[in-house]
Amino acid sequence: MSQRITEEYLESIGTLEESESPVSTTAIAQSMGISLASVSEMVRRLSDKGLVEYTPYGGARLTDEGNKRYIRLTRRHRLWEVFLNKHLDIGWEDVYSDACALEHVTSDLVEEKLAEFLDNPDSCPHGNPIPGKDLKSVKTKGMALSRLETGQLARVLSVVNEYNVEFLRYLTSVGLTPGAIFRVIEKSSYDGTLTIEADGMTRAVGKEAATLIMVEPINE
Amino acid sequence: MSQRITEEYLESIGTLEESESPVSTTAIAQSMGISLASVSEMVRRLSDKGLVEYTPYGGARLTDEGNKRYIRLTRRHRLWEVFLNKHLDIGWEDVYSDACALEHVTSDLVEEKLAEFLDNPDSCPHGNPIPGKDLKSVKTKGMALSRLETGQLARVLSVVNEYNVEFLRYLTSVGLTPGAIFRVIEKSSYDGTLTIEADGMTRAVGKEAATLIMVEPINE
DNA sequence: TGAAAAGTCAAGGTATTCCTAATAATTATA
DNA sequence: TATAATTATTAGGAATACCTTGACTTTTCA
Structure with a gap:
């Protein structure tokens, strides 16, 4: 499983888990636009890799390790959004897709230095919270x-x-x-x-x- | 051919063309660490896509289109290097690999805004020239x-x-x-x-x- | 409890990228 | 210029990754 695809699954599952947990394979399939069977297979692989806890017919849930990776991606994504919006002057409407690409090629070092450069912001241009370095999960308020x-x-x-x-x-x-x-x-x-x-x-x-x-x- | 691999070939060929042109498949194979046969095949595909001018036994040369894409990558790479070095405070020794990853996921918009943000620098931390927006090729001096x-x-x-x-x-x-x-x-x-x-x-x-x-x- | 919904499994397809081995073309050398 | 050495190409195929369909199984809920 390529890093990129793995990360896309983690993001899909992580996001869906914010409204219901565990997440059904159907929900994942719909959100990713692929077949149910593919999801069954991939979720099993993620489970083999220890990133997802999966019981057949029981849905999927990120493990601690999977959740950390998910939160790290969210952190990177939102840090980039802040950079793109505040420093590159790209509208809040348009920062999402670039951040989506950048988040997958961000090293630990760049993440850390970028956060410092941005003065450790706590929310992205859309108002969503940016997880801290500790990768504790954060919740949208309101x-x-x-x-x-x-x-x-x-x-x-x-x-x-x-x-x-x-x-x-x-x-x-x-x-x-x-x-x-x-x-x-x-x-x-x-x-x-x-x-x-x-x-x-x-x-x-x-x-x-x-x-x-x-x-x-x-x-x- | 995936975008990523295409770009890696363009970079290898473009770089090698700076010292000899056309570039032999052997040179490409060595610089990329893959077999001669694979290069033959891939170079043909790049040729089908119009990115490389290729005559069997005659070596490869970037077309105008291929060259533009190569120069654009170089520009993006070096812009990111400047950002990483000057703004994120990452040593000039270490910026290369991160820039290598970032260059492949940089949109036209981000490239443009980043260049503005950096005040259109004309060289990277290693002293190599940064091609301009016009994508005209540039030569290292000295x-x-x-x-x-x-x-x-x-x-x-x-x-x-x-x-x-x-x-x-x-x-x-x-x-x-x-x-x-x-x-x-x-x-x-x-x-x-x-x-x-x-x-x-x-x-x-x-x-x-x-x-x-x-x-x-x-x-x- | 039985039909509908949800999920899994098996098998297979396609694309990508690389390899080895055999062959062919080119170049260098005697 | 013949031959050896080098360089390049082709054929064929392996490995991987990701997805699909269709048959089957499990769960849900009226």
Whole structure:
């Protein structure tokens, strides 16, 4: 199994484990766009390599070793995103794919020096936390925007689906970028569509989108 | 042919073409450490892809397209070296291998932004020229240290074999890094060994090593 | 408990990249 | 210029990696 593919599986499993654990082979197959049978086979191999704990029909779970590798990749990915965004001046909408490539060719030394250079940032341009050198797992904070009630004032903390350039462009256009403060003007009881006010402008945000935006309510 | 392997062949051929063109399959095979037969086959494929001009028994030569890709790789490689050395504070002895990996996953956008960020440097930490955005080929300037005569004052311009960590460490230890000024104290007529004075210290430099150091004589 | 859903297994396909051994072309040398 | 030595190519195939399909098994849940 090539390093690259191994890492792609670890990322897929690791990400999925954040919402359900263990992860079903079906979930992995869907997220990677390959057949169920392939996943069965590959997951077994990852298990042979000690990166995944796998029981037939029981789903997969990263081992400590697999999890460390997953977290290290996340760390590298997000460090690169910060570099690309802050220093190379590439928009937050566009840093994902380059970081995706860079993370796989980052040595321990470069990771360490890059983190120092960036002054050990604790979150990426999408607001997601950057694991530390200790590789302890980190969790995204906050609640989904969709759960806010009418009248609530809140701050955008982070955004899920950071690979979706269109989505991020849309968020930029409605002013919902990490750090932005907004108020829920109205929440439709019919379909959950929200009307928000940010930057003095009023905008509609669909329920789907609102699920992917993590926020922190602000008490007045 | 995978992108990665394609690029490795382009680099090998491009580098070898700097000393002789066309390049024999034997030379490629030796530089890459693989069999002659494999090279024959791969060179033909590169030729099918329009990256190499290849006539059986006549050696290989990069096409314009192949040359552009080779120069672009060189540019990316050396830009990363500057970044790693100047900004991440990684020694000039050690930047090569990381740059080697990074160069293959660098998008046009990142290349451009990185060059701007670095203020369009014109040479890498080993003193080798960085091709410009126009991808015109560039040549290393200067003459080999080994060709200097006794008494000559000179400046180190660049170093060949930048992948040889041990060699670079040795150069650092004798003070022969790019920019250093030194004088040839003696040149052995027997085996070409040189005695030089740099930084107030006297050191011996073997003929082999002296071949790999490019210098510029200074008139007094 | 039995149908639907989820998962595994077996077998095989394709692509990639390398190798060895045999052959052919070229070059050097006497 | 004939022959040896060198250099290069071709044929054939091995190893690996990753994926697929289709048959079968296990689990889930109405």
